[in-house]
Amino acid sequence: MGLARLAELHGVAPSYAPSPGVAVPVPQSTVVAVLAALGVDASTPQALAQALAAAESSHPLLPPTVVLWHEPEPAEPPLDELPLKDPPLLELPRPLKELPPGTRVEVAAETGERLEWTAPAARWNRLPLGVHRLRADAPDGRSASVALVVAPARAPQPPARVHGLLVQLYSLLSARSWGMGDLADLAELAAWAGRGLGAGFVQINPLHAAVPGAPADPSPYRPSSRRFPDPVHLRVENVPEYAYAGPRERARLDALRDKGGELREAVLDKGALIDRDAVWALKREALEIVCRAPLGPGRRAAYCDFLAEQGQALEDHATWCALAEVHGSEWHSWPAALRDPRSAETAQARRELMDRVDFHCRLAWLADEQLAAASRAAHEARMAVGVVHDLAVGVHPGGADAWAQRDAFAEGMSIGAPPDAFNARGQDWGLPPWRPDVLAASGYAPYRGLIRSLLRHAGALRIDHVMGLFRLWWVPQGAPPTDGAYVRYDAEAMLAVLVLEACRADAVVVGEDLGTVEPGVREALTRRGVLGTSVLWFERDWSGDGRPLAPEQWREGCVATATTHDLPSTAARLTGEHVELRHRLGLLTRPLDLERTQETADVAEWLGLLGARGLLPEGMEDEEGRIRAVYRFLLRTPARMVGVWLPDAVGDRRPQNLPGTWDQYPNWRLPVADAAGRPLTLEELAASPRLHGLLEVFRTPPQSGRGPRTAPPDARLG
Structure with a gap:
């Protein structure tokens, strides 16, 4: 009883409920380990008694x-x-x-x-x-x-019902990108989608800085830093100093650009995967050359303003990047003194590596400039919302954020998910959690800085696993995911900071609230104006007969979609191809015939509803017609935002990420492709009859936003 009471006083749940009415106790060893990560010693009966007495006798005048x-x-x-x-x-x-x-x-x-x-x-x-x-x-x-x-009281809301595109930016190659989509492609996409398709937003994957290394982790959801963007997304030719290279430097830059074109052609014409490491090797060399060009007085002043605005956070990030070049990208293995970002030895190393620190600061500034350009392109195209950026749920334990803010992260812990009906073994995501006590004591300074940075050039921000604002499943190092415990955060404070910064940026907030959601969470998010995420295939009457929800029964405060980056494309879902893919990879937990039967029944049930609502004029056998019917259905819901998964528009069969796989499937490395698997450039997408056939579903009078849309509906990317 004493340990459970101490745990509750520190926001650690001594049990969890994998299903309604079922309570599973957390192992005592887990509770002790989690409390230790929060700075509370409960390792012996005497320590437990002392800690409990101190907690119960504490009556502060105000919380932190x-x-x-x-x-x-x-x-x-x-x-x-x-x-x-x-x-x-x-x-x-x-x-x-x-x-x-x-x-x-x-x-x-x-x-x-x-x-x-x-x-x-x-x-x-x-x-x-x-x-x-x-x-x-x-x-x-x-x-x-x-x-x-x-x-x-509430975050800003979309000005009216809007539709937009959802895409993983790296997967969207143009005729000018170097083997993966970049920020200039994002600006081009936003300009075309706003003017040519009447889209109100473009939602992309996290652009956070990745952990360097070869091979680098291609997942955008396990970054080194969430606060600063990855320079791999830069369009090198769009850096102003690129134009001022001397003859020798120009020859080398031209050669690197040509090699970037070869990477692009390998993906588009030869079936190669997107090779982030190869792209970065070329861009890094090119940027080293470009950044040797002196800045003009105006550019220098703008750079200095950026340095002053970003302050210590940028200096820490750039210092980590410079130290990682010398000692490797896992800071736990660095010399002991350098593991402390505030040590005298780290300060000395920063001075010795000042040129490299400045280089990485410059890259952050250049990426910020190109993010701003993409945001301007969206607004100039009269998008009602603009670019929707994505915030990953955590950071790599060996990366820049975990080093620079090491006191704010719980040592020896990672976050994940408890066992549930879909995964009896639970999940360990390998991401260190923020300590709620340290956040509160700092006035949520690390969190505030993160949110403000991401909203600099965002029309909206998507929060991955938004339930993490309320509680997170902590797994002690070395323990299985089943032996974790929920740790509670001050959701009122987390939401207040989020809403405050969103209002300052005039940005919409979207929470990814799929999966197991604690009672009261969605209500709290709705009260504060945070939109949820509703995916068609999951919208059923789970408290009743389990049938698909009629469109009028959907919630208004959400982004309604047919799929996500972690789910099958709509074409794969409708044809059952995703079941065959999972079977080939050995991911099915039931016999193949049973999976096929269940999937066929689920799809038939949805198609029956679409047909009964008059949304299938093309007939049941027309694949493009069935996909259009899905999006017609989404438009019948009251959802404030409706997202079109861009690969759906051209019949792409392949998911961008297949959970449960690592090297068995090319996660995060596939370009957008047509129904036959042929990769498509942005220019080809813009001219695709199939894409325009799907987007015809969304042809409506101009919606209220930042200005009238004057472009003709059939405008093409030129």
């Missing part, structure tokens, strides 16, 4: 971070209400309600303004939005200095 929610101010108040009143405050949180009378309160706002008063008087509704410092001194001698997050 306090949240205030404000209703948004009316944009145009009635004349009789001028001057504008203070924004109405939502429910005052209990810690502030319970401040003893006579408590002196002082708030140092982000803006530099200071407000002071004595409880029970309250001036909370006069505080500006932001993350402030709150000091309280109570008459009983207790005091507290904590972070105060003042956030709007």
Whole structure:
């Protein structure tokens, strides 16, 4: 009982529920290990008793971070209400309600303004939005200095029903890219999709910096840093200094560009996989040459502004990159003194490697510039939302973020998922979790910096595994995933920071809430304006007869899609080809005939609903017609955003990622291809009759957004 009580006091669940009404206890060894990762010693009966006594006797005046929610101010108040009143405050949180009378309160706002008063008087509704410092001194001698997050009640919403494209950027090669899709391709895609297809957004995979090495992990969901983009996505020719190379440098750059073209042709014409390592080897050499060109005064000033704005975070990231070139990309194996980003030895190494540190800072700046260009292209194409960026759930344990913020990550832990009906062995994703206590004590500074960085050039942000804002499954190092435990985070504070930064950036927030979702999570996200993710094949009446949900029964606050990067394409689903693929790879857990029968029945049930709704005028045997019917159905739902998986538009059969495989399947390395498996360039996609036939489903009058759409509906990429 003592260990369970101590665990609960520190947000560690001593049991979990794999299904309703079933409680599975967490092994005591796991609870002890998780508590140790949180800085709590429960390894002996005496240590447990001391830790429990300390936790139960602790009565701080305020928690480390306090949240205030404000209703948004009316944009145009009635004349009789001028001057504008203070924004109405939502429910005052209990810690502030319970401040003893006579408590002196002082708030140092982000803006530099200071407000002071004595409880029970309250001036909370006069505080500006932001993350402030709150000091309280109570008459009983207790005091507290904590972070105060003042956030709007809800994140921004799409201006109207919008549709857009979903694509893994690396898979989208143009006639100018060097073997994989890049940021110039993203800008081209956004400009064409907005003007030519009336699309309101383009959603892409995470562009986070990868861990260097050969071979590098191709997954965009296991990055070195989530805060800074990977320079492999740069279009080298679009860097302004590229034009100023001297004759010798120009000859080498031309040769590298030609080799990049050979990589592109190998993928498009010879069936080769996307080779990220080969692409980066070429681009890195080219960028080394380009970055030797001196910056003009204006460019130098812009670069210095970027360095000042990014501050310590960028310096740490670039330092890690420079040290990794010398000592390897796994910082746990570096000399002991260099494992500490704040040590004197690390500072000395940074000075000695200053040229390399500057090079990696420059790459981050160049990527930021090209991200900004892609965002501008989307807005100039009158996209209502723009580019939707993706935030991975975690980082590589040996990467830059885990090194630079090592105190904020739980040592010896990784996140994953507990056993459930789909995976009896649980999952270990190999990603270290943030410590909730350290986040709270810092006012969520690492998290705030991450969200703000990702929203710099985003019209929306997708949060992978958004349930992680509430709790995460921690697995001790060396233990199987079944022996993990849920650790709770302050979801109110995590959401407040997210909503605050989204409102500052005027960006929509989308949560990937597929799979096992704790009761109350979707309701909390909806209350704060965070859209969910609804995939057609999963939308059934699970509490009733299990039949497909009628479109009017879908939720409004979501992005409605037919598939995702982890699921079969719609063509593969409708034809059952994904079952055959999983059978060939030995991934089926039931006999093939049973899988085929079940899949055929599921698809037939959905097609029956589509036919009954009059959404299949082409007939049941027309593959393109059936795919169009799926998207016609999505348009019948009230979903605020409808996403078209770009490979669906050309009949691609292959998933981009097949969970449960590593080297058995080319995850994250496939280009977008047609129904026959022939890779297609962006230019070919733009001219595809099949694509335009599918997007004809979405032809509607222009939707409200950042401006009227004036391009003709049949505009092509020129």
